[in-house]
Amino acid sequence: MYQLINHSRAKFKQAVALATINLKSFPHRAIASSVSILSIACVAAVILSVLAMTQGMVKTLERTGLDDTLIVMRAGAVSELQSVMFPVEVNILANNKQVLKNSDNQAMVSAEMFVNAEMSHIDKSGEKHIEKLALRGISKNTYGFRPNFNMIAGEKFKTGLRQVIIGQAIARKIPTLTVGTTITLGGARWLISGIFTDNNSVFESELWADIGMVQSDYQRGNTLQSVRLALKANTDIAQLNQEWQDDPRLNLRIMLEKQFFANQAENLTRLIRWIGFPVAFIMALGAMIAALNTMYATIASRSKEIATHKAIGFSAFSICFSILIEALLIALVGALLGILPLYFIFDGWTASTQDANNLSQMMFNFELSMDLIIQTLLFSITIGLLGGILPAIKAMRLPVTVALRDN
Amino acid sequence: MQTNNPNKIAIQLKKINKSYQKGSNNVVVHDNFNLSIAEGEFVALMGPSGLGKSTLLHLIGGLDLPTSGHVIIDDQRIDTLSEGKLSIWRAENIGFVFQSHHLLPVLTAQGNVELPLLLTPLDSKQRKQHASLALRLVGMEERANHLPKELSGGQEQRVAIARAIVSDPKIILCDEPTGNLDRKTADEILTLLAALNKDYGKTIVMVTHDLRASEYASRVINLEQHIEEGKQSQLSAVEVNS
Numbered sequence: 001m002y003q004l005i006n007h008s009r010a011k012f013k014q015a016v017a018l019a020t021i022n023l024k025s026f027p028h029r030a031i032a033s034s035v036s037i038l039s040i041a042c043v044a045a046v047i048l049s050v051l052a053m054t055q056g057m058v059k060t061l062e063r064t065g066l067d068d069t070l071i072v073m074r075a076g077a078v079s080e081l082q083s084v085m086f087p088v089e090v091n092i093l094a095n096n097k098q099v100l101k102n103s104d105n106q107a108m109v110s111a112e113m114f115v116n117a118e119m120s121h122i123d124k125s126g127e128k129h130i131e132k133l134a135l136r137g138i139s140k141n142t143y144g145f146r147p148n149f150n151m152i153a154g155e156k157f158k159t160g161l162r163q164v165i166i167g168q169a170i171a172r173k174i175p176t177l178t179v180g181t182t183i184t185l186g187g188a189r190w191l192i193s194g195i196f197t198d199n200n201s202v203f204e205s206e207l208w209a210d211i212g213m214v215q216s217d218y219q220r221g222n223t224l225q226s227v228r229l230a231l232k233a234n235t236d237i238a239q240l241n242q243e244w245q246d247d248p249r250l251n252l253r254i255m256l257e258k259q260f261f262a263n264q265a266e267n268l269t270r271l272i273r274w275i276g277f278p279v280a281f282i283m284a285l286g287a288m289i290a291a292l293n294t295m296y297a298t299i300a301s302r303s304k305e306i307a308t309h310k311a312i313g314f315s316a317f318s319i320c321f322s323i324l325i326e327a328l329l330i331a332l333v334g335a336l337l338g339i340l341p342l343y344f345i346f347d348g349w350t351a352s353t354q355d356a357n358n359l360s361q362m363m364f365n366f367e368l369s370m371d372l373i374i375q376t377l378l379f380s381i382t383i384g385l386l387g388g389i390l391p392a393i394k395a396m397r398l399p400v401t402v403a404l405r406d407n
Numbered sequence: 408m409q410t411n412n413p414n415k416i417a418i419q420l421k422k423i424n425k426s427y428q429k430g431s432n433n434v435v436v437h438d439n440f441n442l443s444i445a446e447g448e449f450v451a452l453m454g455p456s457g458l459g460k461s462t463l464l465h466l467i468g469g470l471d472l473p474t475s476g477h478v479i480i481d482d483q484r485i486d487t488l489s490e491g492k493l494s495i496w497r498a499e500n501i502g503f504v505f506q507s508h509h510l511l512p513v514l515t516a517q518g519n520v521e522l523p524l525l526l527t528p529l530d531s532k533q534r535k536q537h538a539s540l541a542l543r544l545v546g547m548e549e550r551a552n553h554l555p556k557e558l559s560g561g562q563e564q565r566v567a568i569a570r571a572i573v574s575d576p577k578i579i580l581c582d583e584p585t586g587n588l589d590r591k592t593a594d595e596i597l598t599l600l601a602a603l604n605k606d607y608g609k610t611i612v613m614v615t616h617d618l619r620a621s622e623y624a625s626r627v628i629n630l631e632q633h634i635e636e637g638k639q640s641q642l643s644a645v646e647v648n649s
Contacts, residue, residue: 013525014525014526017525018525021511021513021514021522024513024514025511025512025513028512028513304507304509305509305511307509308503308505308509308511309522310470310494311468311470311497311503312497312498312503312522312523312526312570313494313495313497313498313499313523313526314494314498314526315491315494315495316490316491316494317491400465400470400471401461401462401465401470401471404470404505404509404582
């Protein structure tokens, strides 16, 4: 007769031994567990997609805008597209003492035009493609407000000519748009003179051209839509705002550029979360029920085996634990089945969405970072554990005499 | 081999009442049942179906608890133990052999026999040695690496017996161990159990319908008769007292 050790470490050892034996027979139950595995895989894929999409968008918008730059638009406008401003207003703003001056003693101001443009181009096979893209009319000063701006192909557009430079995100999404390609914007033909990067910011989803040419082609006269101002350090924004609000010549809304894009990110991600997470939640419930069913079926088919373990002397805890381990394994296999294809196919993939504010496309990268993968894994495992806990308790309470007698 | 004291009572069931609820009916399985089995006995519990033979085996093995009464094994009351303590007690003291061997299909004969040793402090090498020894005792050492599906019914039952004895329990409880076997194989299994009783001093309680069991067991208890005798002695006791 062997003396057993009755302490928690021994119980845990027992549980692990039993779980190992159960795992050996898992391949026999893999097909029966496939519904559960697939359900969890779908949930993991949806959750990870929503998280990756949200993270991709947030990061793209977070990389956009500067902390010390003020964006000014017409009062009431929530986006540049909705705003209209006049040169006289730009002059008043530029003359404010809080606005920084460059080495030529000129105010650091960038007046910009923003158009939701229909861009068409013909590819090599002669097929015509139409895309809604953001066309930004800029001046030379604008480059001073884009410290991460960098030309990666071709050259900057020339003032007074119908030339555009395109963001890298557009070039990646539409590979036929290369330097030297001609596109149609607003009924006129424009030449792509270069491709630029801007630290993967939202600006990489835009076409930039000479503001004068854009105003002319889109018949906007001398109006513009937004103004960017570089401010002196420690400028009291609230006081500046009050000053301009009190000026009867102005009717403006001001905001730090960084804050402006952060708000846009919040609006976009809220929309995705409102749609994505309820869908994922309902799917998670379904997956949990599938896991529950699978584990109940497993226990029913193995009741004699479990009863034999109990008769031999395995504790109720070790039996419960071994069932939970199996539920965990199902969840883990399901989660990996959902995550891995997504990771290998979509990590870094450029997706686009319609920016609700600007009505043009915003491109962003799916970012399947390790923390998102771990979050998804944990969520899937939780589903598996929740689905396994009731069956595990049932197995723990299984009446041995009934299970053994049932021949 | 264990040294037995034939005068020492190994198993004692005292005033056992066992009933269970079936729907709205209370089904009485045992009413004031008494039984004593000495150390080193090989007892065959026989009788018609429905008398509660398996229930007795489950009570002795701590798989079930009496509604009232005492189950005393080796001077220890086990009917008062918690479920956790009963598990440990079973692992230390009892070996079970079932009619359907209940071997794990994914484990080899060796693996199945090692199973109860997972509850002991033995390391992997020691477990293997002990399991090999148990398999040798039941004549299955050459089939150690076979899966249950590669074994015959008799061989599977031998492996189940090896599993029951591997942790060297004092008591082996067998529930219809020959129920699924042909005559020749059943005789082999009964011979094996008798050898474990005689040569290794195991106390064996076997529930069986097999009439040949009496040739192997040291005592045959016909449960129907035993219950009747119990009732008579109770009546006599009442008459004497009155």
